[in-house]
Amino acid sequence: MTDPVVGGRLVLMLITLDELETCQHGWRWIRENSGPVVESPTWNKHWIVIANRNGNAIVVDDSTAGGVVTGHIGPYNVKIADDLASFFQVMAEAMTVEATTFNYEVLDEDFNPIPEFLDAVSAVALRVLGPDGEAGFMDFFFG
16 A cells, blocks of 8 residues: 655655554664664654655654644754644645645746745745744745
């Protein structure tokens, strides 16, 4: 079974329940210098990778009531949403804007997102996530 993939420029590969444990490898569980697989000393055991975006992780913190969502790019991480529901709402609305307003034509001739698209997504993120969430969302997806 392949992972469900959604989005155009906002592509996101969701992790299925069958693959959830395996997808924690490289984040929660690591192997150093060809040794055994061990728990990463820097990874919070409450962080669960739920999606992949170009090799970077979308993570939910299961110790929080609504599941705080963060984006992880290697050792760098940024808070995206206060809860999982808001994360999925902003993704759905931003993907709808990409499809209906821009017909997936969101890149310039150098393959950079066009300013109008970034402004439209930023406005959705600001409305749904507030200023801090908007900053984290835009940094993770377009930074």
